[in-house]
Amino acid sequence: MSELRRLRYFLAVAEERNFTRAAERLHIAQPALSRQVRELERELGVELLSRTTHKVEPTEAGLMLLERGPALLDAADSLWRGVRGFADGSLGSISLGYGMSAGYETAPQLLLAMSEEAPGIEVSARVMSFADIVAGVAAGTLDVGLVRCAPPQQELVLTLLRLERQGLIVSRDHPLAQGGAAGGVDPAELDGVKLLLHARDHNPGHYDQIMDICAKAGAKPEVLVRGLDFDASYTPVASGAAVTIVGETGRVGLPAGLLWLPLVPATTVEVHLITRGPNRSPAIERLLKVAADTARQQGWLQPPV
Amino acid sequence: MSELRRLRYFLAVAEERNFTRAAERLHIAQPALSRQVRELERELGVELLSRTTHKVEPTEAGLMLLERGPALLDAADSLWRGVRGFADGSLGSISLGYGMSAGYETAPQLLLAMSEEAPGIEVSARVMSFADIVAGVAAGTLDVGLVRCAPPQQELVLTLLRLERQGLIVSRDHPLAQGGAAGGVDPAELDGVKLLLHARDHNPGHYDQIMDICAKAGAKPEVLVRGLDFDASYTPVASGAAVTIVGETGRVGLPAGLLWLPLVPATTVEVHLITRGPNRSPAIERLLKVAADTARQQGWLQPPV
DNA sequence: TCGGTCCATGCCGACACGGCATGACCGCAC
DNA sequence: GTGCGGTCATGCCGTGTCGGCATGGACCGA
Numbered sequence: 054m055s056e057l058r059r060l061r062y063f064l065a066v067a068e069e070r071n072f073t074r075a076a077e078r079l080h081i082a083q084p085a086l087s088r089q090v091r092e093l094e095r096e097l098g099v100e101l102l103s104r105t106t107h108k109v110e111p112t113e114a115g116l117m118l119l120e121r122g123p124a125l126l127d128a129a130d131s132l133w134r135g136v137r138g139f140a141d142g143s144l145g146s147i148s149l150g151y152g153m154s155a156g157y158e159t160a161p162q163l164l165l166a167m168s169e170e171a172p173g174i175e176v177s178a179r180v181m182s183f184a185d186i187v188a189g190v191a192a193g194t195l196d197v198g199l200v201r202c203a204p205p206q207q208e209l210v211l212t213l214l215r216l217e218r219q220g221l222i223v224s225r226d227h228p229l230a231q232g233g234a235a236g237g238v239d240p241a242e243l244d245g246v247k248l249l250l251h252a253r254d255h256n257p258g259h260y261d262q263i264m265d266i267c268a269k270a271g272a273k274p275e276v277l278v279r280g281l282d283f284d285a286s287y288t289p290v291a292s293g294a295a296v297t298i299v300g301e302t303g304r305v306g307l308p309a310g311l312l313w314l315p316l317v318p319a320t321t322v323e324v325h326l327i328t329r330g331p332n333r334s335p336a337i338e339r340l341l342k343v344a345a346d347t348a349r350q351q352g353w354l355q356p357p358v
Numbered sequence: 359m360s361e362l363r364r365l366r367y368f369l370a371v372a373e374e375r376n377f378t379r380a381a382e383r384l385h386i387a388q389p390a391l392s393r394q395v396r397e398l399e400r401e402l403g404v405e406l407l408s409r410t411t412h413k414v415e416p417t418e419a420g421l422m423l424l425e426r427g428p429a430l431l432d433a434a435d436s437l438w439r440g441v442r443g444f445a446d447g448s449l450g451s452i453s454l455g456y457g458m459s460a461g462y463e464t465a466p467q468l469l470l471a472m473s474e475e476a477p478g479i480e481v482s483a484r485v486m487s488f489a490d491i492v493a494g495v496a497a498g499t500l501d502v503g504l505v506r507c508a509p510p511q512q513e514l515v516l517t518l519l520r521l522e523r524q525g526l527i528v529s530r531d532h533p534l535a536q537g538g539a540a541g542g543v544d545p546a547e548l549d550g551v552k553l554l555l556h557a558r559d560h561n562p563g564h565y566d567q568i569m570d571i572c573a574k575a576g577a578k579p580e581v582l583v584r585g586l587d588f589d590a591s592y593t594p595v596a597s598g599a600a601v602t603i604v605g606e607t608g609r610v611g612l613p614a615g616l617l618w619l620p621l622v623p624a625t626t627v628e629v630h631l632i633t634r635g636p637n638r639s640p641a642i643e644r645l646l647k648v649a650a651d652t653a654r655q656q657g658w659l660q661p662p663v
Numbered sequence: 664t665c666g667g668t669c670c671a672t673g674c675c676g677a678c679a680c681g682g683c684a685t686g687a688c689c690g691c692a693c
Numbered sequence: 694g695t696g697c698g699g700t701c702a703t704g705c706c707g708t709g710t711c712g713g714c715a716t717g718g719a720c721c722g723a
Binding site: 098112113114118122136137144 | 360361362363402403404406417418419422423426427429430433434437438440441442444445446449450451
């Protein structure tokens with residue numbers, strides 16, 4: 054029945070050409086080994102070893118087993134190792150959803166780190182709307198989400214990944230760009246300014262946080278709702294008719310004529326990885342660990358000075 | 359421990375996606391199957407199947423096992439089958455020694471039949487002297503011998519393979535060729551004729567049988583001893599100075615000017631396969647069987663009319 | 664001839680395996 | 694909602710396998 058063990062036993066004897074030494078190598082007693090090999094021979098119906106009291110030699114059938122047996126054991130080992138890979142998080146697949154806002158730097162960096170630290174884990178990442186990400190993770194169709202201002206929702210586990218400094222995107226011609234452009238912009242200056250934001254429904258936490266920043270500075274901007282599409286909606290900003298607020302990573306790839314001015318005093322938005330509470334697979338645990346390492350190495354969690 | 363069995367069990371469940379049906383297929387009870395799969399999961403440290411009371415689905419790790427597992431089982435099966443091949447005589451190797459006298463037809467035919475009937479058996483055949491063949495088989499360095507007039511020796515098992523009709527090789531110019539050449543030669547006519555034979559030491563049985571044939575016919579030939587080399591020693595025969603006696607198969611490839619004239623009344627010499635008594639391997643048994651079939655098909659055992 | 668070495672065998676305890684009975688859970692129908 | 698059928702898990706027990714120990718038996722070399 055236990056074919057592979059017996060094969061291992063036989064191979065030890067055939068290699069050592071000696072039952073006693075093979076038994077020591079296998080950490081079993083010699084009689085047990087003797088009987089197991091005999092049993093293997095009985096099952097196969099072939100004499101595998103020609104034994105005299107002082108010599109053990111493989112027969113032809115034994116030689117065949119000696120040649121081809123190790124490959125079988127290796128194949129088995131390889132298979133067990135492969136399966137175990139799923140247990141220790143070195144193998145697996147993860148579906149990740151991230152918002153446009155994380156697409157410029159955070160998500161790519163995380164994916165890069167994963168491909169280096171855990172090449173066995175296949176991460177399929179897609180840009181999705183905030184609502185779809187939250188719903189997907191909650192429903193289990195998505196393993197991990199990467200979002201700004203994650204909702205403090207039951208069942209969802211939030212892992213703070215980054216504190217992203219916020220800033221204003223303004224046209225070079227806009228009044229706010231004229232002031233202390235180098236030093237940044239005080240939210241108080243946003244009073245009455247046309248501010249381009251996603252609809253509150255899209256990500257209430259983020260909307261509220263932005264508005265809260267303004268309110269705390271005593272400013273009441275005039276909100277213009279923009280569609281979900283990002284780049285195309287820059288136009289009101291580009292024309293100087295409005296401004297918008299994005300994270301620091303949004304400054305890369307800005308169209309010519311637009312400036313990113315940090316809010317002063319420094320204001321940050323939290324970027325979280327969200328996962329479903331219990332039953333996280335080893336692969337997901339691994340991703341969270343890689344994410345934490347990446348955040349530390351990149352200084353993502355240090356508040357701006 | 360019994361990894362392959364558990365793998366088989368798992369595969370059955372994963373394929374059926376149902377423990378109960380898989381258990382039936384495996385001819386074990388469902389609880390036993392359930393526990394074995396659980397045990398496999400515990401050993402591998404991975405959940406292989408995600409079970410709800412009404413659905414069984416492989417996890418990622420389970421899918422991997424489902425993909426690669428069958429190949430492992432096949433490899434194991436193939437190995438067992440291969441080894442068993444040595445038991446049923448479909449695989450093996452045999453060393454065969456045969457005398458020059460069998461080299462013209464008997465041995466080639468036998469080897470041909472073996473390559474067709476038992477291609478898995480590697481027969482390494484060599485021409486050897488009678489003495490070496492007998493000694494080799496007796497000592498176990500040779501598996502099978504193919505000889506004329508095998509010695510009735512203890513430990514050697516003789517298997518009659520062929521009754522070979524004997525005849526005279528004479529020069530076309532020799533007086534014996536002049537008589538009733540078409541009808542054959544009576545041994546009585548050998549009285550006083552120079553007869554080329556191997557030394558008696560070489561194969562006493564054969565020597566004695568030839569002399570016995572002559573003696574029974576009242577003839578006393580004059581024996582010339584020839585060396586072991588066959589072809590080169592035809593010369594005394596070719597020159598017409600002597601004659602020799604060989605089997606019917608010796609007539610093929612006769613040098614021009616030489617005739618093979620059957621002895622009349624028909625006289626045969628026994629050609630045997632010799633093997634060592636006990637412990638014959640299945641491959642050798644197989645060869646003996648193929649040899650018997652060949653002898654029957656070729657009519658080797660029918661006495662000449 | 665004697666001791667050493669090596670494999671085989673007898674006996675026994677531990678444990679793994681499978682069967683049976685039963686429990687727990689889910690989906691479906693009424 | 695309640696009951697029923699289907700499905701997988703668990704508890705318990707008998708049996709067979711495995712390994713250990715002690716010992717036997719064969720062969721080799723001194």
